[in-house]
Amino acid sequence: MLRKADRASLVPPHLSEEHLLAFLDGELPRAELDIARAHVDTCWTCRSRLSNLLAGIDSFLASRAPLQPDAAAERDQRIRQFRERLAQHAAEVESQLSFGQRVRDSWMNAAAAIRHHRRPALAAAVATCLLIAIFTDVWTTKVSAETVMARATQYESTYRPKPGEVARMALRVERLNRRTGEKQTLGEVTLLHDSATAAEFISVRNSLGQQQSETIPNATNPENSIAALSLIDATLPRPIAAYLEDQHWQANFSMGAFRRLIAARGVDTSTAERHGSLFALHFPFAPGHESGISEAQLIVEARNYAPVSLSLFTAAADTFEEYRFSRTTFAIEPRTTEIARLFAPSDLVRKVRSHAAPELPHLTPLTYENSQASDEEVQIAAALHKTDACLGEELHIFPMSDGTLLVQGLVDQAERRDAIRRTLLSVNPALRIQIYLPRELKSGSQLFRSPFKVSEPSAGPRSAPVATLADLSNERMPMYEELYQHFSRPGVAPDEAEKQVNAFSSEAVTLARQTFLHAWALKKLDDEFAARRTASLSAASLPEIDRMRKDHLRWIATLSHRQSDMLSQVMHMPGSSQALATASSDSEALIRLAQEQNDLVRSLFTVSAAAPETTSTLSRLLAVLHRMGA
Amino acid sequence: MDRGTALNLAQVFSFEGVDDRRRTQPLEETIAELYATMRVPLLGYAYQVVGSTGEAEDLVQIAFLRLFDQLRAHAEILNLRSWLYRVVHNLAIDQLRRQGKQESAVTEWLAQRSLEAHSSSAEDDLIRRQSIAHSLGILNVRERYCLVLRAEGLSYKEIADVLSISAKAVSVYLARGLKKFEVRHAPQG
Numbered sequence: 001m002l003r004k005a006d007r008a009s010l011v012p013p014h015l016s017e018e019h020l021l022a023f024l025d026g027e028l029p030r031a032e033l034d035i036a037r038a039h040v041d042t043c044w045t046c047r048s049r050l051s052n053l054l055a056g057i058d059s060f061l062a063s064r065a066p067l068q069p070d071a072a073a074e075r076d077q078r079i080r081q082f083r084e085r086l087a088q089h090a091a092e093v094e095s096q097l098s099f100g101q102r103v104r105d106s107w108m109n110a111a112a113a114i115r116h117h118r119r120p121a122l123a124a125a126v127a128t129c130l131l132i133a134i135f136t137d138v139w140t141t142k143v144s145a146e147t148v149m150a151r152a153t154q155y156e157s158t159y160r161p162k163p164g165e166v167a168r169m170a171l172r173v174e175r176l177n178r179r180t181g182e183k184q185t186l187g188e189v190t191l192l193h194d195s196a197t198a199a200e201f202i203s204v205r206n207s208l209g210q211q212q213s214e215t216i217p218n219a220t221n222p223e224n225s226i227a228a229l230s231l232i233d234a235t236l237p238r239p240i241a242a243y244l245e246d247q248h249w250q251a252n253f254s255m256g257a258f259r260r261l262i263a264a265r266g267v268d269t270s271t272a273e274r275h276g277s278l279f280a281l282h283f284p285f286a287p288g289h290e291s292g293i294s295e296a297q298l299i300v301e302a303r304n305y306a307p308v309s310l311s312l313f314t315a316a317a318d319t320f321e322e323y324r325f326s327r328t329t330f331a332i333e334p335r336t337t338e339i340a341r342l343f344a345p346s347d348l349v350r351k352v353r354s355h356a357a358p359e360l361p362h363l364t365p366l367t368y369e370n371s372q373a374s375d376e377e378v379q380i381a382a383a384l385h386k387t388d389a390c391l392g393e394e395l396h397i398f399p400m401s402d403g404t405l406l407v408q409g410l411v412d413q414a415e416r417r418d419a420i421r422r423t424l425l426s427v428n429p430a431l432r433i434q435i436y437l438p439r440e441l442k443s444g445s446q447l448f449r450s451p452f453k454v455s456e457p458s459a460g461p462r463s464a465p466v467a468t469l470a471d472l473s474n475e476r477m478p479m480y481e482e483l484y485q486h487f488s489r490p491g492v493a494p495d496e497a498e499k500q501v502n503a504f505s506s507e508a509v510t511l512a513r514q515t516f517l518h519a520w521a522l523k524k525l526d527d528e529f530a531a532r533r534t535a536s537l538s539a540a541s542l543p544e545i546d547r548m549r550k551d552h553l554r555w556i557a558t559l560s561h562r563q564s565d566m567l568s569q570v571m572h573m574p575g576s577s578q579a580l581a582t583a584s585s586d587s588e589a590l591i592r593l594a595q596e597q598n599d600l601v602r603s604l605f606t607v608s609a610a611a612p613e614t615t616s617t618l619s620r621l622l623a624v625l626h627r628m629g630a
Numbered sequence: 631m632d633r634g635t636a637l638n639l640a641q642v643f644s645f646e647g648v649d650d651r652r653r654t655q656p657l658e659e660t661i662a663e664l665y666a667t668m669r670v671p672l673l674g675y676a677y678q679v680v681g682s683t684g685e686a687e688d689l690v691q692i693a694f695l696r697l698f699d700q701l702r703a704h705a706e707i708l709n710l711r712s713w714l715y716r717v718v719h720n721l722a723i724d725q726l727r728r729q730g731k732q733e734s735a736v737t738e739w740l741a742q743r744s745l746e747a748h749s750s751s752a753e754d755d756l757i758r759r760q761s762i763a764h765s766l767g768i769l770n771v772r773e774r775y776c777l778v779l780r781a782e783g784l785s786y787k788e789i790a791d792v793l794s795i796s797a798k799a800v801s802v803y804l805a806r807g808l809k810k811f812e813v814r815h816a817p818q819g
Binding site: 085181 | 665
């Protein structure tokens with residue numbers, strides 16, 4: 001009498017509709033393809049269904065035939081029309097771009113062209129220089145930036161609030177990536193300008209929702225430092241923020257502030273051009289200016305010289321960013337008592353602060369070399385350790401220049417982030433945490449460089465491609481034959497054996513990777529809490545670090561054992577002659593061994609271009625595992 | 631089909647290919663070449679979504695203008711073909727929404743057209759055409775998009791990219807869509 005399981009394997013199930021179609025479409029992974037082909041070869045039902053599918057494809061295509069637009073008829077005409085449209089579009093794009101962007105673009109294109117045509121390029125360059133020399137004075141006949149600025153200053157005095165009124169202005173701060181066109185709002189600033197006093201009320205909200213307000217008793221004094229602006233400054237690149245601070249720039253669109261902003265740019269050329277109803281004033285900065293700014297650009301209305309926006313362009317090697325301050329509203333309002341209270345002369349340096357909005361000075365991460373570990377850092381490391389966030393997740397604890405800590409990095413999923421955040425906040429509710437999901441990263445600049453010197457594991461554990469037989473590939477992994485022989489015992493169906501081979505190899509790969517991640521985490525721990533950084537730690541912290549180390553060591557040993565067991569279960573290996581080698585607990589040595597076993601396992605159990613000789617590779621792997629696990 | 635353009639495909643489908651070309655010729659020229667190559671298949675797809683030749687032509691051109699902007703900004707595009715189909719698809723859907731049209735209304739209209747388009751009057755052909763038109767009419771839009779894209783030669787993965795769904799879902803839609811055709815025609819075929 002047959003048992004149920006046996007009967008099931010004697011009558012393999014028919015292929016599903018999707019499987020059949022994927023089979024026809026060549027979209028089945030290799031392993032499934034073999035099974036499907038074997039089945040179709042023997043099964044009349046499925047073969048008949050296949051031909052039905054083909055008939056379905058035929059009639060779908062037949063339904064489509066009359067619905068194809070008659071595209072060929074006017075092909076040439078359409079292409080000509082598109083060329084014209086494209087040329088027009090290109091010209092429009094060109095005219096909208098900033099001066100700096102255009103220079104950069106043409107430089108990139110020119111550099112590429114020069115590589116191809118060196119000589120003509122040289123000749124062209126000489127000719128261009130000559131032309132420039134001849135026609136330079138033609139340019140100066142255009143309206144000068146200075147003239148426009150002088151008129152804009154007049155605009156300011158015309159729109160000053162009269163007694164009994166205040167002027168309200170709101171501006172938005174944005175970061176634009178010139179390469180991708182992405183736009184991100186960094187914050188908003190609201191300014192109230194008093195008529196009765198020289199005071200100004202400023203309220204700043206950043207993109208995190210933090211808000212800070214402040215009254216400046218004498219807004220005309222450029223020496224005022226406006227603490228509230230630090231909320232915005234903190235979102236700007238440090239050199240830019242530092243430069244703005246040095247120049248006592250105020251985010252109020254006054255020409256005075258703008259003149260201070262461009263005063264120290266190192267060159268004194270400027271251009272102005274009119275684009276429709278707007279004037280664009282370009283103020284290039286000296287190449288390699290310490291602020292990282294390549295150009296400041298002021299846009300004013302051509303009609304009345306009202307300010308529209310102020311942009312700062314950066315030209316670092318890899319980022320073309322624009323920081324844009326746009327005036328979103330401007331209104332003259334009655335000076336109500338409520339508003340008057342904001343300008344109250346009593347309590348001159350009064351600062352109205354919303355609920356504990358943290359001040360964000362310019363912080364930089366310190367390196368492990370020039371900082372000391374604190375007890376808190378150990379506690380946070382332990383918390384990360386507890387959630388396994390130390391295993392290959394790109395999270396780092398950064399000791400910051402103000403002595404605080406920042407946990408920053410990337411995780412794959414929002415739930416994972418929440419869990420990590422909860423754990424961290426239970427250690428210190430005020431800890432600064434910046435954990436992003438990959439899709440939230442606008443540019444690499446949001447993340448600090450890892451303080452840990454050893455390169456990251458190539459990918460996070462969940463995203464690690466565990467390439468086994470199930471992958472789209474025609475190749476087989478080197479160990480396939482051995483494993484298949486081992487698993488195909490009498491009474492085991494071929495596809496069952498194949499499944500076991502797959503399960504075995506993916507487990508081997510997973511174990512190897514886990515082992516490597518533990519070795520990596522251990523190395524990271526040793527780097528972070530090296531002896532020179534731990535001098536000032538409390539008595540409780542050192543055992544905590546040791547506990548984490550032991551944890552990783554134990555895992556490395558356990559995982560290596562499990563791997564050795566798995567391998568010796570299926571292989572007939574001669575007893576390893578290297579069995580006497582001593583186990584290592586030195587993280588430097590361990591990570592090298594772990595890297596090697598990971599590479600060896602991948603070479604044996606995944607499909608790769610280079611097929612190693614299996615016997616010697618296996619014995620090497622066992623030796624390595626033995627050294628790690630003893 | 632135009633043999634000459636078909637030969638070009640391999641050259642222009644990789645982003646690197648386009649990137650290389652732009653070093654030796656103006657970007658506008660590369661875009662215009664790509665447009666000449668890809669116009670017909672993209673047009674076929676756009677037409678299936680919006681149901682109007684004039685609009686489809688316009689959408690395809692806009693997609694290439696977008697491509698120009700992207701390449702001009704030195705943005706990287708991994709799979710040019712699925713990128714173009716995706717942009718055309720999204721433009722087409724936006725267009726329908728702006729006009730307040732249902733995507734499924736286009737399906738019915740196309741089914742009607744498919745029925746009327748033939749000029750042959752043979753009796754059995756008429757029955758066959760009616761049944762094809764019926765099948766086309768009962769496809770849901772996802773099934774229809776998947777089938778049309780597959781008929782254009784896109785892989786499941788590429789279709790998944792275009793429609794922002796999973797490759798698994800693509801295979802389900804395809805199988806389900808074909809089933810609707812198969813049921814009605816298998817006995818006759």
